[in-house]
Amino acid sequence: MKAIKMDEVQKHLDDFANEPVYIHLETTNGAYAKHFDSNAHNVGAYIRNAQIKYERGKIVESDATYRVGLKTDGWVYAEGLTDYELNEDGQLLLAGHDQVGRLMVALQISRKPFQM
């Protein structure tokens, strides 16, 4: 993955619009957050291979990280994205990493289901 370039990611978001696509969306602070800090608690959510169709996808910059919103009949949203890649399977991978490279948030879009 490489650092997000807004105009390129915007182009990819446009490419996936108005057709059925699969998404992977997750965020996590890890399974050990509370183990290392008793004041914290573990949070996380992920959804893999949900099928959606969005009419508009938009990327917005905020303090050197990015937010992406997909307008469907509802909404899909991710915040804190820093890196992206269009991989060899034509899947758009967006992720937010912390200082040491750990994944904190991911939003991925694909025309075929993500591998299970």
Added chain:
Amino acid sequence: MVDYSKHEHVVVIYPHPDDESFGTSGTIINFREAEVPVTYLCGTLGEMGRNMGSPFFANRETLPKIRKQELIDACQVLDMDLVMLGYRDKTLEFEAKDEVAEHLKKHIEKLGATLVITFYPPYAVHPDHDAMGAAAFEAVRKMDEDKRPEVWATAISNNRDEMLGKPDIVVDTEPVFDRKLEAIKSHRSQAEGMLSKMRESSDFIGEYDSALQRLQYEAFYKVDVDQVNP
């Protein structure tokens, strides 16, 4: 002192590639040096891991393949057989425990295990750890009493001593620590973050010595599966 050679087959049951290397690899090496076969039943490929290498080189879609190869490499370092069970990271606790237990029992029986090493639920912090340990306990519970292997369990929660007392077995891995560290470093995507954090810490005294300080001892509780809550 542990008499390693008295065992016929050791089966290690953890959910993630690297659980075996961080927690139990010194003990595994000792069993192998006593010529006891060891098989790792590894639950998942750690598909949902947060660590992607440091600096990161994996992504959510490449991580399973990378971790699978790291697991194969680590098992080679440890001279241990490997069975990948095919569950998915972060979802083990939502599987039917009885089915997972049956699955494990088949392997345990087929391998003729005289010792099973797993996590001690609910003292293993990560939900996959607890779920895998609970299924392993259940697998042994399902066996005829005279055929059951011994069970050693790893507890890592901060309250483990308070809840369980002192561990029954403590293995000093210093004599084999170079190989333990090599096994850990086979899991490059997972170990790099920890190693770089260690290098930056104020008490850093070199990679080998600092790692030894943190990972020298491997502790286990001997478990009677009829005496713990299912």
